[in-house]
Amino acid sequence: MFVLAHLSDPHLGPIPEARVSELLGKRFFGMMNWIGARRRNFGASTLGPLLTDLMAQAPDHICVTGDLVNLSLPEEFDTGATFLTSLGEPDRVSVVPGNHDAYVRSAMHYHLEHWAPFLSGDDTHPHTPVDVDAFPYVRRRGPVAVVGVSTAIPTAIFLASGEAGRGQLARLRTLLLQLKEEGLFRAVMIHHPPVGTRPFHRDLRDAAAVRAVLAEAGAELVMHGHDHRTEFGVIPTPAGGVVPVVGVPSASAGPDDDRGAGAYALYRISGEPGAWRCEMERRGYAAGDATVRAREVQLLAPFGSAA
Numbered sequence: 001m002f003v004l005a006h007l008s009d010p011h012l013g014p015i016p017e018a019r020v021s022e023l024l025g026k027r028f029f030g031m032m033n034w035i036g037a038r039r040r041n042f043g044a045s046t047l048g049p050l051l052t053d054l055m056a057q058a059p060d061h062i063c064v065t066g067d068l069v070n071l072s073l074p075e076e077f078d079t080g081a082t083f084l085t086s087l088g089e090p091d092r093v094s095v096v097p098g099n100h101d102a103y104v105r106s107a108m109h110y111h112l113e114h115w116a117p118f119l120s121g122d123d124t125h126p127h128t129p130v131d132v133d134a135f136p137y138v139r140r141r142g143p144v145a146v147v148g149v150s151t152a153i154p155t156a157i158f159l160a161s162g163e164a165g166r167g168q169l170a171r172l173r174t175l176l177l178q179l180k181e182e183g184l185f186r187a188v189m190i191h192h193p194p195v196g197t198r199p200f201h202r203d204l205r206d207a208a209a210v211r212a213v214l215a216e217a218g219a220e221l222v223m224h225g226h227d228h229r230t231e232f233g234v235i236p237t238p239a240g241g242v243v244p245v246v247g248v249p250s251a252s253a254g255p256d257d258d259r260g261a262g263a264y265a266l267y268r269i270s271g272e273p274g275a276w277r278c279e280m281e282r283r284g285y286a287a288g289d290a291t292v293r294a295r296e297v298q299l300l301a302p303f304g305s306a307a
């Protein structure tokens with residue numbers, strides 16, 4: 001049994017004191033957004049107990065699907081690195097960036113520099129700088145291959161969209177087919193959801209192309225964040241199967257958050273190629289209930305079986 005934990009969108013606070021020059025433009029509106037909405041029902045007081053519960057489950061690996069920071073200010077990436085380090089050794093913790101981790105063009109390289117140990121593939125030399133072309137990365141852990149896809153692109157003001165890009169998608173297709181040959185359980189991390197519909201300004205621009213690659217090459221699990229909601233979808237495959245797609249709320253959201261109470265997912269993986277078993281358990285808060293506990297169990301593989 002291999003246990004994978006999945007959390008997302010901690011939006012770690014508080015926001016550091018920003019120089020005025022750094023707050024011009026998109027960051028200024030992000031700051032207003034934070035002050036206006038995010039301070040309510042959001043923060044370390046709710047994230048702490050959730051992480052305590054997660055650690056008590058002793059997962060073999062932890063996946064963090066982006067939006068660790070808020071405005072992509074330099075100091076926030078140190079906070080992000082401290083957060084990742086608190087979860088475990090880099091070989092047991094994997095991260096992909098979200099739109100807030102690449103909030104403005106000038107900050108595109110911060111997550112690559114500060115979080116390199118947590119987003120480097122197994123084949124990355126420790127002293128080689130990680131760049132955007134290193135995505136998707138892969139980490140083989142027991143029966144599981146953790147695949148990290150980046151959809152983080154700098155966008156204009158008011159935009160929170162993402163894009164995987166043609167080059168990365170071509171590499172993803174090749175990688176997923178290779179990992180299938182190796183008989184591994186392919187667990188894909190991506191910040192923006194590749195399924196469902198959302199407003200243009202929050203969308204994954206090439207979602208259709210991402211879905212096409214996942215359908216053709218296959219994956220046993222896709223994990224995402226971004227919407228801050230409990231979500232579940234499927235991508236049908238040509239062979240008649242499905243790729244399960246799971247979204248989790250923000251790990252920092254309180255019980256009464258508008259978009260969904262703070263939660264994370266655990267995946268208990270066993271079986272073998274062609275006969276995988278994957279049980280998902282969602283744990284966290286619920287509206288009006290400030291205790292962290294199991295909320296839902298769902299069998300993702302074999303898909304459609306009773307849990």
Ligand SMILES: [Fe+2]
Nearest residue numbers: 009067098226
């Ligand atoms: Fe987010």
Ligand SMILES: [Fe+2]
Nearest residue numbers: 067098099226
């Ligand atoms: Fe996001």
